């Protein structure tokens with residue numbers, strides 16, 4: 001951006017909290033390049049909308065970011081400006097026929113994704129051999145509830161498949177069978193060589209979990225049908241990676257090595273946890289995907305969308321679910337024996353506050369704990385920390401790997417989640433509160449950050465050490481008495497990984513996490529804090545659903561009833577045109 005041409009910018013009306021520096025800078029740039037004051041205001045609002053996850057700004061009506069909505073005549077005048085196009089020619093801003101304003105890049109992301117996915121909508125015809133293979137792959141399956149899974153596997157060689165479902169509905173189990181089916185179909189067609197399959201997920205932690213689940217699933221299926229051993233080894237030859245790794249992200253050049261010019265050498269890409277993927281990254285996958293390669297998307301479309309812009313899985317599912325012979329398969333039966341939270345997940349998904357509150361009264365696994373102010377929060381945090389001390393204290397005196405393993409497991413038993421990171425009800429303050437109490441109880445000096453028993457979360461990928469954003473670890477001395485940070489095993493080595501605390505990439509306390517940060521992890525029991533403010537737009541049903549979906553056995557809601565009702569009534573839809581473009585595909 002050319003800083004020399006920045007001009008002062010004071011559009012009216014401004015948001016209540018005033019323009020942020022980056023919004024002001026974009027607006028000034030527009031002014032400096034000959035754009036009108038009105039266009040500068042649109043650019044500033046578009047930046048604000050993007051920071052809330054939208055990929056565009058609909059101009060005709062007021063938006064949740066606070067933008068006012070402009071008259072049709074004003075929008076027409078904006079269309080005529082030199083910095084604006086209708087998308088046919090390159091320009092900094094695009095206003096499409098529906099009056100949505102985009103930055104050129106986001107516009108191209110949507111177009112490209114819609115084109116690549118839209119070209120993959122044919123579904124293969126059923127035949128008897130397929131049916132026999134499906135039967136073989138589903139030996140030992142719970143036949144009363146696996147119809148949707150079978151349907152997905154029968155269509156394994158479709159150019160596009162989208163598997164969506166809540167926790168424990170069998171997405172990974174089905175994905176393994178889908179890979180096997182695809183390989184068996186290729187063998188039947190006389191391919192001879194193994195398929196080149198790339199497995200990836202948005203975060204290192206999610207990739208690690210995918211590997212573990214697929215390996216476990218392979219062991220189970222081979223135990224029943226040993227002849228599948230070789231096929232399993234072939235389809236799982238390459239372990240799952242982060243999407244960035246798969247595409248060859250270069251941090252120094254800030255671009256991917258693979259793209260339209262240098263596509264991936266693969267026959268199939270399977271992406272897990274796609275709800276966490278942002279628009280730009282899915283576009284990068286679409287660019288790098290060879291024309292004849294298949295694409296399988298797995299995830300829970302009801303979960304919170306990526307922290308960056310776009311809600312790609314939700315858009316794809318909403319646009320293509322229900323299309324006859326379409327690529328979306330929804331799995332809705334919870335298979336885990338501890339599926340006690342499934343009805344609550346259903347209530348959260350549908351925004352049914354009465355239903356959820358009733359379940360909280362009736363189900364032992366669910367609890368509603370009224371939370372109306374900071375004093376109430378403090379008391380709750382004291383009690384929560386007290387429970388943690390009981391579990392952690394006996395383990396924090398240990399040393400070496402077995403003790404660290406037990407400590408890691410102990411921290412998985414209960415996890416506090418917060419809607420916000422900052423503020424009195426945010427994760428940072430709650431973690432500080434809890435850590436202070438545990439530290440005191442364990443007899444560590446105040447202010448110490450390096451104490452045995454502490455749980456930490458990694459905030460930045462460190463490829464050289466194999467530590468990734470979201471990885472959870474604990475601090476405990478090794479056999480030599482030196483404090484170490486211990487993390488779950490990676491790859492085929494079953495040992496925990498130990499690092500000197502000073503070698504860790506950026507990290508923070510994990511005693512309380514935001515719901516976003518907890519995505520991809522599961523805990524026995526979860527408590528979710530909703531700040532008592534029904535007007536807070538960030539509190540929505542996807543947030544409550546996502547927090548609930550991270551709990552295996554128990555869930556506590558710390559909230560006041562009006563806030564919970566308001567949150568469940570809100571289904572935040574991110575603004576974008578991908579859904580509509582896919583519906584037309």
Ligand SMILES: Nc1ncnc2c1ncn2[C@@H]1O[C@H](COP(=O)(O)OP(=O)(O)OP(=O)(O)O)[C@@H](O)[C@H]1O
Nearest residue numbers: 141142146166167168169170171172173174335336
């Ligand atoms: N058809 C089936 N028959 C028997 N058990 C099944 C079936 N489908 C899934 N399961 C079992 O349910 C459990 C959850 O399956 P899986 O891990 O594949 O679900 P998931 O949707 O990937 O879960 P998450 O999103 O939590 O990772 C596993 O123990 C799996 O073996």
